[in-house]
Amino acid sequence: MKKKLLTTLLLSTLVLPSITGVTQVFAETAATDTSVNAEYLVQPVIVKYVDESGVTISDEEKLTGDLGGPYEVKPKTIENYTYKSSDTELKGKYTTEKQIIILTYSKIDVPVEKGSVLVSYVDEKGTTISTDETKTGNVGAAYNVDKKAISGYSFNKVKEGNLVGEFTSEAQHVVLEYKENAKKSNVTVKYIDDKNIEIKKPVTFEGEVGTKAPITKEVISGYEFVSGSLDVKYTEEAQTITHTYKRVGQGPYIADGSYVKITKKGYGIYSNFDWKQKNTSTNLYGETFEARGRYEHSNGSTYYSLFNAKNEWQGYINADATTKTSPQGPYISDGRIVKVTKKGYDSWSNFDWNKKVSNDQLLGKNFKAQGRYEHFNGSTYYSLYDVKGNWYGYINSNAVSDGNQEGNYIADGSYVKVAKKGYGVWSNFDWKRKNSSDNLYGQTLQARGRYEHFNGETYYSLYNVKGEWQGYLNATATISANPQGAYIPDGRFVTVDKMGYDVYSDFNWTIRNSSNVLKGNTFTAKGRYEHINGNTYYSIYDNQDKWQGYIDAKAVSVVKNPEGNYIPDGRYVKVNQPGYNVWSNFDWKFRNKSDELIGKTLQARGRYEHANGSTYFSLYDLNGEWQGYINSEATMDAKAEGNYIPDGDYVKVTKKGVDLYSNFSWNKKGTTDSMVDKYYQARGRYEHANGKTYYSLFDSNNVWQGYLESSAAVKITSPQGPYISDGRYFNVVNKGMDVWGSFKENVINSTDSLYGNTYQIRGRYEHVNGRTYYSLYDNKGKWQGYVDSKAGTVTKAEGSYVSSSKYVIVSVKGYDVYSNFDWKVVTNSTKLLGNTYNAKGYYQHFNGYTYYSLYDGDKWIGYINSNAVTQNK
Numbered sequence: 001m002k003k004k005l006l007t008t009l010l011l012s013t014l015v016l017p018s019i020t021g022v023t024q025v026f027a028e029t030a031a032t033d034t035s036v037n038a039e040y041l042v043q044p045v046i047v048k049y050v051d052e053s054g055v056t057i058s059d060e061e062k063l064t065g066d067l068g069g070p071y072e073v074k075p076k077t078i079e080n081y082t083y084k085s086s087d088t089e090l091k092g093k094y095t096t097e098k099q100i101i102i103l104t105y106s107k108i109d110v111p112v113e114k115g116s117v118l119v120s121y122v123d124e125k126g127t128t129i130s131t132d133e134t135k136t137g138n139v140g141a142a143y144n145v146d147k148k149a150i151s152g153y154s155f156n157k158v159k160e161g162n163l164v165g166e167f168t169s170e171a172q173h174v175v176l177e178y179k180e181n182a183k184k185s186n187v188t189v190k191y192i193d194d195k196n197i198e199i200k201k202p203v204t205f206e207g208e209v210g211t212k213a214p215i216t217k218e219v220i221s222g223y224e225f226v227s228g229s230l231d232v233k234y235t236e237e238a239q240t241i242t243h244t245y246k247r248v249g250q251g252p253y254i255a256d257g258s259y260v261k262i263t264k265k266g267y268g269i270y271s272n273f274d275w276k277q278k279n280t281s282t283n284l285y286g287e288t289f290e291a292r293g294r295y296e297h298s299n300g301s302t303y304y305s306l307f308n309a310k311n312e313w314q315g316y317i318n319a320d321a322t323t324k325t326s327p328q329g330p331y332i333s334d335g336r337i338v339k340v341t342k343k344g345y346d347s348w349s350n351f352d353w354n355k356k357v358s359n360d361q362l363l364g365k366n367f368k369a370q371g372r373y374e375h376f377n378g379s380t381y382y383s384l385y386d387v388k389g390n391w392y393g394y395i396n397s398n399a400v401s402d403g404n405q406e407g408n409y410i411a412d413g414s415y416v417k418v419a420k421k422g423y424g425v426w427s428n429f430d431w432k433r434k435n436s437s438d439n440l441y442g443q444t445l446q447a448r449g450r451y452e453h454f455n456g457e458t459y460y461s462l463y464n465v466k467g468e469w470q471g472y473l474n475a476t477a478t479i480s481a482n483p484q485g486a487y488i489p490d491g492r493f494v495t496v497d498k499m500g501y502d503v504y505s506d507f508n509w510t511i512r513n514s515s516n517v518l519k520g521n522t523f524t525a526k527g528r529y530e531h532i533n534g535n536t537y538y539s540i541y542d543n544q545d546k547w548q549g550y551i552d553a554k555a556v557s558v559v560k561n562p563e564g565n566y567i568p569d570g571r572y573v574k575v576n577q578p579g580y581n582v583w584s585n586f587d588w589k590f591r592n593k594s595d596e597l598i599g600k601t602l603q604a605r606g607r608y609e610h611a612n613g614s615t616y617f618s619l620y621d622l623n624g625e626w627q628g629y630i631n632s633e634a635t636m637d638a639k640a641e642g643n644y645i646p647d648g649d650y651v652k653v654t655k656k657g658v659d660l661y662s663n664f665s666w667n668k669k670g671t672t673d674s675m676v677d678k679y680y681q682a683r684g685r686y687e688h689a690n691g692k693t694y695y696s697l698f699d700s701n702n703v704w705q706g707y708l709e710s711s712a713a714v715k716i717t718s719p720q721g722p723y724i725s726d727g728r729y730f731n732v733v734n735k736g737m738d739v740w741g742s743f744k745e746n747v748i749n750s751t752d753s754l755y756g757n758t759y760q761i762r763g764r765y766e767h768v769n770g771r772t773y774y775s776l777y778d779n780k781g782k783w784q785g786y787v788d789s790k791a792g793t794v795t796k797a798e799g800s801y802v803s804s805s806k807y808v809i810v811s812v813k814g815y816d817v818y819s820n821f822d823w824k825v826v827t828n829s830t831k832l833l834g835n836t837y838n839a840k841g842y843y844q845h846f847n848g849y850t851y852y853s854l855y856d857g858d859k860w861i862g863y864i865n866s867n868a869v870t871q872n873k
Contacts, residue, residue: 042067043098049078050104054487054527054539057081057105065094073101081105087489100545102489102526113139115167120175121150122159129153129178137167145174153178185234187213190242191220197296199223199245199254207234220245222252222295249273250295250303259376260304260322261288267321269306269314273297278315288325288376289314309377309872327351328373328381337454338382339366339403340395347384347393351375356393366403367392368454387454405429406451406459415532416460416478417444425462425471429453434471444481444532445470465534483507483532487539494538494556495522495564495609501555503548504537512549520609522559523548561586563608563616570665573617573635574601580634582627583616591628601638602627640664641686641694648745650719650768651682651695653712660697660706664688669706679716679768680705700770719743720765720773728761729846730774731799732792739785740773749784751791758799758846759784779848797821798843798851806839807872808852815868817854817861821845827861829868836872837861 042065049058058078063071073090075083087102114136121130130150135143145163147155161174184206191200200220205213213232217225228243250273267281273295291304295316302319328351340362349356351373362384369382373394380397387407406429418440427434429451440462447460451472458475484507501515507529523540529550530536536553557565563586580594586608597619604617608629615632622640641664653675662669664686682695686707693710720743732754739749743765759776765786766772772789793800798821815829821843839852843863852869854861 041096042094043096045071045073045092045094045099045101047073048100048102049076050102051081052084052104052106052487067094067096069094073103075103078105080108080110082108087491113169115139115141115169115171117143117145117161117165117167117172117174119145120173121148122175122177123153123180124156124177139167139169141167143167145176147176150178152181154181183209183236185209185236186238187215187232187234188238188240189215189228190240191218191245192242193223193245193247193296194226195300199247199251199296202240209234209236215241218243220252222248222250224248247296247298250297252295253305254294254296256291256294256304258291259288259325259327260291260306260319261325262286262317262321263323264321267318270303270316273303273316281317281321284314290327291322294319325376327376330373331383332372332374334369334372334382336369337366337403337405338369338384338400339408340364340399341401342399345396345399347395348381349393351381351394359399362392362395362399364408366407366454369400372397387452387456405455406453408451409461410450410452412447412450412460414447415444415481415483416447416462416475417481418442418473418477419479420477423474423477425473426459427471429459429472437473437477440470440473444483446483446532447475447478450475465532467534481532484529484537488528488530490525490528490538492525492558493522494525494540494553495559496520496551496555497557497564497567497609498555501552504550507531507537507550515551515555518548518551520615522564523556525556525558528553563610566606566608566618569604569607569617571604572601572638572640573604573619573632574599574638575630575634576636577634580631582619583629586610586616586629594630594634597627597630601640603640604635607632641688643686644696645685645687647682647685647695649682650679650716651697651713652677652679652716653708654714655712658709658712660708661694662706664694664707672708672712675705679719680713681719681769682713682715685710700768716768719768721767722765723775724764724766726761726764726774728794729758729797729799730761730776730787730792731758731795732756732787734791737788737791739787741785743767743773743786751787754784754787754791756844758795758797758844760846761794764789779846797846799845801841801843801853803841804839804852806852807836808839808854808869809836809872810834810864810868811870812868815865818851818863821851821863829864832861832864839869842866 045063047061047063049056049060051057058076063073065071070091070093073086082105084104084106086104090101092099115138117135119133119135120128121132123129130148135145137143143165147163156177156179159175159177161172163174165172186204186206188202188204190202191198193199200218205215207213211234213234215230215232217230223245226244226246229241232239232241262281262284265282265285268275268277269279269281269284270276271278289306289308292307293305295303297303303316304319304322305316306314308314340359341364343359343363346355346359347357347362348354367384367386370385371383373381373383375381381394382397382400383394384392386392418437421438421441423437424431424433425435425437425440426432443464445462445464448463449461451459451461453459459472460475460478462470462473464470496515496518497520499516499519502509502511503513503515503518504510505512521542523542525538525540527539528536529539537550538553538556539550540548542548559565575594575597576599578595578598581590582592582594582597583589584591600621602619602621605620606618608616608618610616616629617632617635618629619627621627653672656673656676658672660669660671661667680697680699683698684696686694686696688694694707695710695713697705697708699705732751733756735750735752735755737751738747739751739754740746741748759778761774762777763775764772765775773786774789776784776787778784810829810832813830813833816825817827817829817832818824819826837854837856840855841853843851843853845851850866851863852866854864
């Protein structure tokens with residue numbers, strides 16, 4: 001009976017405004033029996049135990065008693081913790097509402113006992129052969145002793161102790177015994193001819209001291225043995241002996257591979273060693289060749305076997321007619337910082353073109369070019385080093401551009417605390433001083449990025465809590481920091497009223513939920529954190545005392561009343577559900593029925609996200625008269641202006657003094673006074689409920705002008721304007737732009753496929769959008785489409801000059817050489833046939849041909865069709 005009456009009494013106190021007559025029924029039932037016992041209304045006192053971060057460290061306790069009776073909470077003893085504080089009084093009285101008391105404890109640091117292991121290294125006689133080492137660790141933790149390498153010795157056995165084990169409270173000793181290695185020595189044999197010239201690489205034999213070295217007479221093609229020791233024993237000192245040979249005829253072929261330049265005239269070049277002449281040094285004077293091999297002739301001369309860059313054999317020449325060089329040229333000190341910016345270039349470990357590092361590992365990174373080589377093949381190669389001094393090989397200079405000493409920007413995002421004074425804070429890496437670490441000492445800042453500088457230091461790019469940049473600071477002056485700060489008890493109620501915010505399980509930003517899911521719900525913010533990122537995060541609990549996570553304070557509103565704060569809205573809604581009450585206030589004073597408003601479009605100027613889980617709109621009619629508060633479930637979204645309709649046509653403003661609006665709340669943006677007789681694009685339009693059409697207008701600079709009533713403008717039919725004859729030439733230099741087939745959104749191509757080519761502008765259009773469009777034709781008279789003039793530059797028929805460093809050989813007769821592109825002939829390819837020239841640049845002509853600009857040294861020759869030449873490799 002008591003439980004029934006208790007239920008009746010509780011229900012009679014509830015306000016159920018949307019169900020007519022319920023309050024009266026419950027009140028009448030309660031009046032029939034007044035024997036309700038108050039003991040059924042008493043709520044317990046819940047005691048919780050947490051650490052300073054709010055984490056539970058012991059099971060909660062429940063205290064019970066009589067209504068109005070006293071209670072007292074006594075902090076209990078928790079192992080490894082000490083009581084610190086409470087969020088409320090520890091004494092009080094039992095009431096009809098549940099009470100929660102949170103006791104906070106501090107962690108007690110428990111000292112950890114340490115142990116040690118001494119490691120000694122001795123020979124078989126017990127003599128120490130390496131410095132003792134000591135390992136330390138917590139008692140009970142595992143240790144592991146390595147059998148380290150010791151020069152001249154090999155590991156033998158563990159003489160005392162164990163290689164693996166655990167640290168104990170007593171010191172331990174491990175002794176490792178090593179054997180001394182047997183002594184070895186070397187004998188090197190040199191091979192020379194009777195002129196003391198080395199004819200074969202030295203051979204080195206290794207063996208134990210006292211034994212005989214395996215030396216024999218070597219058979220060397222083109223030579224016969226003369227003298228040299230064969231019976232030699234290894235001694236403690238390394239030995240070198242010499243074997244002498246006599247040259248026979250031209251001697252053997254000796255692979256060479258060096259590069260030589262012909263520097264003397266009047267020498268014969270032979271096809272064999274019967275001295276059949278193939279050419280003369282006079283004809284090849286000044287040219288560089290590869291000496292693939294050589295012969296040390298018995299006549300006392302050396303002869304090179306020469307090949308040109310096309311792998312064509314030239315014959316044998318006396319070395320006296322040449323000077324040695326190398327394909328890469330001499331090493332040139334440099335020191336510049338470069339950045340690898342082009343794909344397709346690997347780096348080389350040597351100039352035999354052995355690959356060292358692939359392009360994808362180098363691309364986008366900065367290096368120091370400590371030196372460079374100007375190679376015979378016409379390219380420059382940089383010798384690359386990173387910030388730590390690691391060598392990355394040789395790379396073609398075409399693959400790089402100028403870089404920075406500070407290296408690349410590296411996104412970071414960590415938080416640091418300035419822990420050292422006396423460091424400069426810099427505004428740039430020319431070391432312009434912005435501040436000092438003395439002024440930032442003790443502050444926690446965000447390192448949004450960092451630089452690994454070529455001076456070996458790391459520099460953080462620091463921002464304060466307001467997002468203000470502080471400068472670059474050496475990482476040595478900082479330590480890692482905790483960004484969220486200390487836990488702050490709170491206890492307020494908050495309503496989630498913003499979408500798009502994550503709810504986190506921790507401050508490593510593990511996502512637990514979303515404000516989209518919690519929107520409209522009210523929670524208890526038991527605590528909060530003031531984060532270094534400038535945001536406050538609430539630790540929220542639902543009405544079942546279940547933790548929901550951490551949420552940004554920007555996603556919620558602190559509320560005093562159950563309906564929450566007034567939220568400006570402005571949307572238009574249509575009442576579409578009967579049976580809902582319309583209220584005058586949130587004490588549920590009845591005003592109207594939704595049945596009376598069915599089908600009407602009203603403006604929800606504001607709304608309330610109520611603690612009961614419902615949203616209430618504050619409604620106004622189109623005359624601005626307030627209609628009351630209604631549950632949003634009784635409505636559907638609507639717009640007074642109607643839906644946005646894409647348009648895109650151009651209009652001409654014809655009336656002065658007409659207002660332009662920034663929205664359909666009729667906020668004035670401007671007037672048409674300065675717009676009359678000017679053209680604008682109506683990107684879209686609205687057919688408003690008031691019976692009028694409104695254009696959304698943009699000018700030629702893509703700047704929105706506002707909404708204009710259509711009667712103030714007229715549409716135009718040809719926005720591109722009249723056709724204008726032209727005839728100039730146009731070089732496409734920008735990719736990613738549309739090519740149009742008409743002026744009706746008809747895209748037929750992209751400038752990607754026209755890039756770098758020259759076309760004729762037969763005509764143009766000056767469009768009302770402020771842009772000029774060229775009508776382009778190729779050299780075969782084929783129309784390409786309409787292109788925005790910003791896609792390239794107006795040029796001559798020959799196009800733009802492009803720098804080059806190629807060497808070409810005139811290889812085809814019958815081509816004219818011109819002094820200009822009015823086709824004035826200065827010579828022809830027949831006269832230049834077989835000669836090599838430097839093509840310092842070229843033009844890609846509108847006629848479809850490429851023309852090289854030829855130089856003989858510093859003397860300009862003229863322009864020649866690329867079909868008349870071949871590249872000199």
